[in-house]
Amino acid sequence: MTSPNYATYLHLPELLDLQRPLTPVDQQDLSDSERLFIVVHQASETLLSQVLVDLRHIASGQCGRRCHDRRAQRATRLVGALEGQLKLLHHTLPREDFLLFRHRFGTASGVQSKQFHELFARVRKLTKHGDEDGPAADPELLTALDEAVRRWRHTHIELVAHMLGDRPGSAETSGLRWLAARLDGSSDTASYTASYGSSDTASGTASYNAEPSAAEQQGACPVAGGRRSTGQQAAGPEAEGPRATEPPTAERQPVTAPRLAAAADGLGHVVVVGGSVAGLLTAHVLAGHAERVTVLERDQYEDTPGPRAGVPQSRHTHVLLTSGMNALEELLPGLLPALEDAGAPRLAVPGDLGVWQAGQWISRRNPSRPIMTPSRPLLEHHVRRRVLDDPRVHVRTGVEVTGLLGRPGHITGVAVRTRGGDHPARQEIEADLVVDASGRASRTPAWLADLGAPAPAEELVETGRAYATCVFHADHPPEDLDGFYIVPDAGQPLGAIVLPVEGDRWMVTLSGPRGEAPPGDAEGFVEFAGRLPHSAPHKWLRSARPVGRPAGYRHTANRRRRYDRPGQHNTGLLVVGDAACALNPVYGQGLSVAALNAVALREELAGKRAVPSRTLQRAVFRSARRAWDVATGADSPMPGVTGNAVRSGPAARLLTRYLDRVRAHVPHDPVVCGTQRDVLFLLAPPRTLVTSPRVLRRALLSPAGPDRSAPPTP
Numbered sequence: 001m002t003s004p005n006y007a008t009y010l011h012l013p014e015l016l017d018l019q020r021p022l023t024p025v026d027q028q029d030l031s032d033s034e035r036l037f038i039v040v041h042q043a044s045e046t047l048l049s050q051v052l053v054d055l056r057h058i059a060s061g062q063c064g065r066r067c068h069d070r071r072a073q074r075a076t077r078l079v080g081a082l083e084g085q086l087k088l089l090h091h092t093l094p095r096e097d098f099l100l101f102r103h104r105f106g107t108a109s110g111v112q113s114k115q116f117h118e119l120f121a122r123v124r125k126l127t128k129h130g131d132e133d134g135p136a137a138d139p140e141l142l143t144a145l146d147e148a149v150r151r152w153r154h155t156h157i158e159l160v161a162h163m164l165g166d167r168p169g170s171a172e173t174s175g176l177r178w179l180a181a182r183l184d185g186s187s188d189t190a191s192y193t194a195s196y197g198s199s200d201t202a203s204g205t206a207s208y209n210a211e212p213s214a215a216e217q218q219g220a221c222p223v224a225g226g227r228r229s230t231g232q233q234a235a236g237p238e239a240e241g242p243r244a245t246e247p248p249t250a251e252r253q254p255v256t257a258p259r260l261a262a263a264a265d266g267l268g269h270v271v272v273v274g275g276s277v278a279g280l281l282t283a284h285v286l287a288g289h290a291e292r293v294t295v296l297e298r299d300q301y302e303d304t305p306g307p308r309a310g311v312p313q314s315r316h317t318h319v320l321l322t323s324g325m326n327a328l329e330e331l332l333p334g335l336l337p338a339l340e341d342a343g344a345p346r347l348a349v350p351g352d353l354g355v356w357q358a359g360q361w362i363s364r365r366n367p368s369r370p371i372m373t374p375s376r377p378l379l380e381h382h383v384r385r386r387v388l389d390d391p392r393v394h395v396r397t398g399v400e401v402t403g404l405l406g407r408p409g410h411i412t413g414v415a416v417r418t419r420g421g422d423h424p425a426r427q428e429i430e431a432d433l434v435v436d437a438s439g440r441a442s443r444t445p446a447w448l449a450d451l452g453a454p455a456p457a458e459e460l461v462e463t464g465r466a467y468a469t470c471v472f473h474a475d476h477p478p479e480d481l482d483g484f485y486i487v488p489d490a491g492q493p494l495g496a497i498v499l500p501v502e503g504d505r506w507m508v509t510l511s512g513p514r515g516e517a518p519p520g521d522a523e524g525f526v527e528f529a530g531r532l533p534h535s536a537p538h539k540w541l542r543s544a545r546p547v548g549r550p551a552g553y554r555h556t557a558n559r560r561r562r563y564d565r566p567g568q569h570n571t572g573l574l575v576v577g578d579a580a581c582a583l584n585p586v587y588g589q590g591l592s593v594a595a596l597n598a599v600a601l602r603e604e605l606a607g608k609r610a611v612p613s614r615t616l617q618r619a620v621f622r623s624a625r626r627a628w629d630v631a632t633g634a635d636s637p638m639p640g641v642t643g644n645a646v647r648s649g650p651a652a653r654l655l656t657r658y659l660d661r662v663r664a665h666v667p668h669d670p671v672v673c674g675t676q677r678d679v680l681f682l683l684a685p686p687r688t689l690v691t692s693p694r695v696l697r698r699a700l701l702s703p704a705g706p707d708r709s710a711p712p713t714p
């Protein structure tokens with residue numbers, strides 16, 4: 001067990017993520033101490049930004065003496081306020097909560113941020129040399145600023161020492177020396193320490209002028225994901241070297257340092273549960289940051305593309321939205337051309353597709369974006385080949401994960417059993433990071449409960465929609481189109497999608513609301529299409545030949561598990577793909593979200609060797625948010641919808657009425673159509689539909705266009 005040290009306290013990057021007002025829902029999840037800490041951190045970030053605005057302005061040499069003095073005074077007062085906040089924490093936050101909080105939230109704070117370095121460097125320059133480029137400074141004001149910074153620094157050291165049990169002023173631990181060096185800025189540690197050390201002594205405390213250790217001077221400061229003083233990235237705590245960086249043993253708390261920041265090679269050993277699209281893409285990204293990545297998949301992979309038992313949706317239509325195409329091309333360059341070479345169609349929407357929405361066909365002359373329609377097995381096959389070509393990614397098939405190892409708040413591996421054979425062997429696999437990519441039916445909430453950890457809060461919007469998909473051969477395409485998409489809505493709840501896939505086949509998916517599932521026999525399936533709001537798909541289907549029986553699917557709820565929330569995250573665990581956020585498939589987003597999750601992880605890790613798992617979890621959450629908003633926004637007004645995240649109430653009803661007007665303009669208005677399509681394709685946030693003046697004007701002020709009930713012509 002690792003004890004807390006300054007390094008693990010001082011890095012709280014999630015706090016920087018929390019630079020937004022806490023919503024009432026967020027607040028419910030927070031203890032009083034957590035709320036206090038977050039609010040104080042948010043406030044101090046804001047204050048610090050303003051101090052820097054003033055110091056930069058002074059340094060620019062553009063202001064006159066009065067402006068210069070006013071800004072120096074304000075900076076002094078703001079630094080005083082920063083110090084006051086630390087005192088507030090010192091006097092109101094119980095030490096146990098502080099440690100718990102640090103444990104839950106990971107390990108970073110603004111102290112290692114560029115902002116602090118900039119603050120120290122600027123104040124040092126000003127007080128040593130005055131403002132060389134500007135008017136003569138009032139020396140008294142500069143002295144006051146200098147002293148405010150000294151006091152702030154001293155209070156900070158006292159707070160940390162108090163919370164972590166170190167003895168203030170003793171300089172006995174390298175953690176304390178490290179903190180002092182950190183607060184002094186990275187480039188000129190010795191001189192600044194000496195300079196501020198005298199003030200500490202003068203103010204009645206012992207001096208903190210002990211020099212950093214040689215290792216620290218070389219940049220081996222014990223900061224997870226922080227910057228070395230040389231400007232390089234630092235390794236995590238286990239790369240700290242000797243435990244001399246920890247507080248004295250007697251003061252240690254039973255709190256473990258976050259695992260994710262653990263290994264010299266960044267993430268150490270990563271185990272990915274589930275070798276489907278989200279798991280493979282995540283493995284691909286993490287391979288660049290881990291010592292070893294092992295994918296555990298319960299199915300056996302075949303050599304050729306084909307449906308798998310572990311992915312029941314692989315028999316259903318899968319579109320790849322433009323955002324997903326972009327993300328996949330970024331992650332695995334050359335993948336899309338390879339899919340096209342294998343026969344996957346690329347369609348322009350609405351140019352190549354007949355899209356029926358709000359009682360009309362959308363004009364195909366409206367601007368288009370591409371989508372791709374490989375079959376799901378073909379896509380997964382190509383992703384798998386590309387990812388598993390990487391020697392850093394290992395896969396074990398026929399291995400089923402049966403539980404998590406570790407304890408509440410901290411995951412250390414997985415329990416597995418090998419499938420097949422008479423005596424399945426049980427085994428434990430240790431990991432620095434476990435990634436759950438086991439899909440919609442993820443058992444992580446239950447496995448956490450087995451460990452005694454709380455399950456994550458779940459948000460649910462469920463329409464009860466049921467799916468059926470059947471493959472068809474046809475001699476000719478539907479009308480002069482490449483496919484149909486009949487979009488269901490509250491007034492017209494039946495949906496259909498007819499799309500070409502590789503192998504000169506057509507995949508046809510029909511869907512109906514709760515209690516109106518499409519039948520499981522080919523004849524009944526075609527008959528069901530006769531109930532669609534336009535006859536064109538049914539007419540075409542009657543001329544096509546079904547291949548086999550339709551496959552049904554009923555688990556279409558939108559379900560988001562809030563592993564990102566304060567208090568619901570476990571270090572050493574990351575949940576991605578459908579396991580974190582499963583969406584109603586009718587909007588065709590899941591694959592794109594899996595790819596966007598991976599891109600978000602890549603961006604979060606870029607240039608760093610270790611990032612707390614909670615930060616990664618929040619990045620995953622953010623990257624799925626647009627899709628969640630689109631799917632739950634569209635499903636909330638559906639008849640018979642249930643779930644705790646259904647949007648209701650007067651504001652939701654007003655929004656629905658407005659969006660109905662937007663939809664009525666889509667068929668004939670290129671601006672409204674393009675904006676709505678970009679939202680649906682996850683290229684723009686849903687709020688664009690209510691914030692774009694061009695869309696607002698059209699939706700509210702212009703009449704909807706002519707009725708388009710004949711299939712659209714090019």
Ligand SMILES: Cc1cc2nc3c(=O)[nH]c(=O)nc-3n(C[C@H](O)[C@H](O)[C@H](O)COP(=O)(O)OP(=O)(O)OC[C@H]3O[C@@H](n4cnc5c(N)ncnc54)[C@H](O)[C@@H]3O)c2cc1C
Binds near residue numbers: 276310311313317594
């Ligand atoms: C009917 C339907 C239609 C859809 N249509 C579209 C569409 O048009 N476009 C789109 O983008 N998305 C669509 N989706 C969504 C898409 O299929 C998913 O979002 C996507 O597959 C998510 O991938 P995943 O890797 O998270 O999970 P999955 O693909 O479900 O994979 C989970 C993997 O984990 C493995 N696994 C599970 N448990 C264990 C365990 N205990 N141990 C080891 N391995 C385990 C499984 O075998 C499987 O390989 C559709 C979904 C459905 C249901």
